[in-house]
Amino acid sequence: MGKNSTPKRSAPPRRPPHRIVVTPGARRALDAASRLFYEHGIHAVGVDRIAAEAGVTKKTLYDRFGSKEQIVVEYLAGRDERWRAFLDERLAAAPPSPAEHVLAVFDASRAWAEANGARGCSMVNAHAEIDDPEHPAYAVITGQKAWMLGLFASLAREITAPGEATASRTADRLARTLMLLHEGALVAHGLGVFPDALGLARDQARVVLGAYS
Template identity: 70%
Template sequence: MGTTDRPRRITMTPAARRVLEAAGRLFYERGIHAVGVDLIAAEAGVTKKTLYDRFGSKEQIVVEYLADRDERWRAFLAQHLDAARPTPTARVTAVFDASRAWSAQYSSKGCSMVNAHAEISDPAHPAYPIITGQKQWMLDLFTDLARDIDPDGAGRLGRTLMLLHEGALVAHGLNSFPDPIGHAREQAQAVLAAAEDSAARR
């Protein structure tokens, strides 16, 4: 996400933080369109006037909700990458391990960005760059990690890892079958092993 694409953010006061916490819980559990500002204000224990004074609009609350989720996810993932063994394969699988842990703790209904995109498909919406920006960041991360395994095929390998990862997040949200992220991790390991063999033979 380029600097010019970044939406406006607000400074968080204690009241704004209570609104954001309430909105985040409600948006994730019920859907963005299904939750109105009256309910958010009531859950946060503030008046509608306070809510609008702090955020200005529901759209801005959505921006803050998704940006907050994105920032927390990136920090969570960074901890897993820092703790991983410094081998290329271990760093890739650490991404899947982080997603598995995050999903168990924070994302029982699936990826918040995927869920939000189902409701926000208009590129003009101020939250849209956050959704697409996170997914582009994840693709760039997988591609960078893949470059240490197969420099010539990093783009293709990065896209394959991204597809495994995103498909697992969707399957988790739908509860399609047990432990989809763990299954995707195993498939990623097989893909990485094949890529390493292919790169070694060149």
């Protein structure tokens, strides 16, 4: 199977969050909000600060977005979209085997964190502040993690022996193990617990995958 014929793997579809059409003017404000939210936290950044940073009035922000909650939705959904596109490129370039695709996920996360994530995973950080399922951004946060688990599950089903009676349980266990390694590494990276947490997680994922080779 060649590079261009590698099938695209994705998790089951989820209901998309309510989004708005972001005009060029709103994009400048959203870029400012995204930077502030990631660097300082969502609750710590108010609409006044976003408006000042973007060089617009508070009224303009509310006219464009309707609420701060919608700005948060656009920030997180936009970051999620960029991550998925980045990961798709890495998977397309990886050798066409499910085990190599698993390792490519860890490689992609490592590269993404080095370029975009000095403060760790934006979804994990946001969930520390937004734990109310009624918040409009909650579905974006949990949906992104469900998508990642679905990706690992899809790969795990290809790795485990399909003829075994316990194949489904085995694939689920492998997917959850890989998810724990991946998400734990993201948290360790964000906290600066030790250097290259994602590199270590990749090494451990290879060890886990070795049991199925």
